[in-house]
Amino acid sequence: MSEKNQGSKLEALVSLCKRRGFIFQASEIYGGLNGFWDYGPLGAELKRNIKDAWWRTMVRERDDVVGLDSAIIQHPRTWEASGHLEGFTDPMVDCRACKKRYRADQLCEELGLKLEFETGSNAEKKLKLPDGAKCPACGSKDITAPRAFNLMFKTFVGPQEDTSTVAYLRPETAQGIFAQYNNVLACSRQKVPFGIAQIGKAFRNEINPRNYTFRSREFEQMELEFFVKPGTDAEWHEYWVAERLQWYQRIGLPEGRLHRYVYGKDELAHYASACVDVLYDFPFGTQELEGIAARGDFDLGRHQQFSGKSMEYFDQDTKEKFVPHVVEPSAGTDRIALALLCEAFHEEWVPTSDVAGSQPIPVDYAQPMPPGCETRTVLRFAPCIAPIKVAVFPLLKNKPELVSKARGLYDALRKRWSAFWDVAGAIGRRYRRQDEAGTPFGITVDFQTLADDTVTLRARDSMQQIRLPIADVAAKLAEAIET
C-alpha cells in the first residue's frame, strides 16, 4: 500500500475510533490538550483486555513472577537514584538564522567544545554555550541560550509549594518495583530468579507528541523487572525476548509485521549489556511497542547507594551474596492498543443485496470499486482482545417471543463475556455495526429458535453463518475466545 494510502488508512481509523467510541481527544470540550487521550466504552474494554492478557501471561500463569501496584508519586530521591532527574533534562538551543534545533550538549560535542554554566548565585544552575559555538548547518553564531527541558511532570506534596515539597509523577513504573524489591522478596517467598510485574500510568512531558496516541504525555506501562543471578543476564534476556514476541502474536499481531531491533554496543546505556526493541509496522512507520533491556545491577545498586538499604540477595544454595541483575521487558499498553487497532482495521468490498454468506474481498486501493459492491469496514480483532465478544439479536423487535428468548440468551452469555444487545433496525445493519466494533460473533434468534432451540451464529470475518443448538453456544464461543 502506498504512503498516501497508509496515511488515509490512519485517518479513517482515527475517525472510526471516535465514531465508535474507542479513543477521544482528552478535554475536547475545552479545545483539547496536546498529548492526552481518553478511551471510550470500546477503547476501555480493549485496553482492559490487553492488560488482562499481559497479567495472565506474565503473572498468573507463572510460578516465578508476582505483581505489584505502586504509587504514582514516589519519594523525590527515587528519581535522583534512577537518573531521571538529571538524565531527563536535555538542554536545547535554536539557531535563529536557519531555525534548526539542537541538543546543546550534542552541538558542543560536535564542535569539540564543552557546555558551560552561567556564573552567578542563582540556586538553579543555568547553562550557557561556550564562545565559538555556531550552527553546524549555516555557521551562524546567532543561537538561543540553552533551555532546560525537564521531561518529568512536577507537582507538590501537601498544600505548600516550595522546593521542599516538590515531587514528580513517575516517568516509568519500574522504579516503584525496585524501591519495593526487599519487601516483595520478603513476603512472596520467591527466590532468584524471579520477577515483579506492574501495570500502571506513567507521565512524560514529551517535547512533541505525535502520531495519534503513539507518543502521549500520559500513558500506561506494563513492566516486568526480572531479577537474575549475575552472569545469567544474557540467557534470561534472550528468553524474555522470545517470550514477548510470542505474546504479541497471540494477541493478534502477525510475525511479519513485528520486528526486533537489537541495540549496538555503542547505543546501549553504560550499565546495560543488551537491549532489544520490539517494533511494529504502524501506518506512520515502524515503531517501538516494547523494550527488553538487560540492565545489570544498575537500578538496585543505585537505590542501595541512595537509600543506604542493602539490596543484596543471599543465595541459600551457593551461600553467595549479591545484588541481583535485572532483565526488564517494558511495554506500552497504549501503543499496543494502537497497533491492534491498526492491524485489525480493514475495508472490504462486499456485494450488495446479496444473500447471507456473500464473500467479502479486500479493498484494492489502486482500483475503483467493482459494480454492485459496497465498502464494509471491519475490525478483525483476535477474539481474546475484542472489546465485545458476542452480540445477541432478536430477528424482529416487534415479536415479543423472539425478544424475550434472545434476551434470555444474552443474559446468560454476559455473565461470562462482554456481550452486546441490539434490537434496533434491520438485522444486516446490526451485523455491520458490530463489524465496526470488532465483535467476532453475532447470534440471531429467529422463529426456528422458538421451535427447536437453535440459533444462527454469524462470524465477523467470513460473514458466514452456522446454525447450532443454544446449548452448544457457550462451548463454541469459548473455543474461539479462550484459546
Next chain:
RNA sequence: GCGAGCGUAGCUCAGUGGUAGAGCGCGACCUUGCCAAGGUCGAUGUCGAGGGUUCAAAUCCCUUCGCUCGCUCCA
C-alpha cells in the same frame, strides 16, 4: 520549540462579508424472515476559543488552543 497547512453537525465535507448547509450516521414510529433495506418524523451547531475591524464576520486581522506534515526530540 521553529516553519507550513488545517479547524463548520457524531463522521466526511461544501459554504470568501449579508437568514449556517449536504451526504452518511444518530433517535422515535411504521413496515420488515438474515448482511449498512423502505417510509414518516426529529435533534443536530456559541462555524475550535478569545479579542479586533465592520452597519454586518464561519468568511478579514491579531492572539490562543488543537490537529497534520517537515525540522527537532524519543532518556
